[in-house]
Amino acid sequence: MxxxxxxxxxxxxxxxxxxxxxxxxxxxxxxxxxxxxPHKFVKRHAMNCGNPKCVMCGNPRKTFKELTQQKKRLFQDLDQIRGTPSAETEQ
Incomplete structure (x- = not known):
């Protein structure tokens, strides 16, 4: 009931x-x-094509080969300890 x-x-x-x-x-x-x-939009956005390799819909870390935030932080901390400039500032 x-x-x-x-x-x-x-x-x-x-x-x-x-x-x-x-x-x-x-x-x-x-x-x-x-x-x-129209009811497929209950659980899916209209501008999401569903292709993981799409620049708009895909994960930017996989599409553009970016590092995760944790890896960026780790490399920044390691560079500060070593006293060398980071790889991102050299580029």
Whole structure:
């Protein structure tokens, strides 16, 4: 059996999903992306093509061969200890 709070939470969740679909559909139409199934935008953004090698959608660390923040911090600390300029400032 559901309580009133359960019913309220369910309707709120459905409203939130509908608002997300409307927002992403509006974005897709603005940029000229065809909208065949609007409810695929519940869990996916309109401008995400899904290709991991895409410059806009992919991970910048993999696409541009960037270091992670932890590795950058580690190399910076090591350079300070050694007293040598960092590799990023030399380039």
């Amino acid at each position: 559901s309580t009133e709070q359960d019913k309220f939470n369910h309707s709120k969740r459905l409203l939130r999903d509908d608002n997300a679909v409307k927002k992403q559909t509006r974005i897709a139409k603005t940029y000229g992306v065809p909208v065949d199934e």
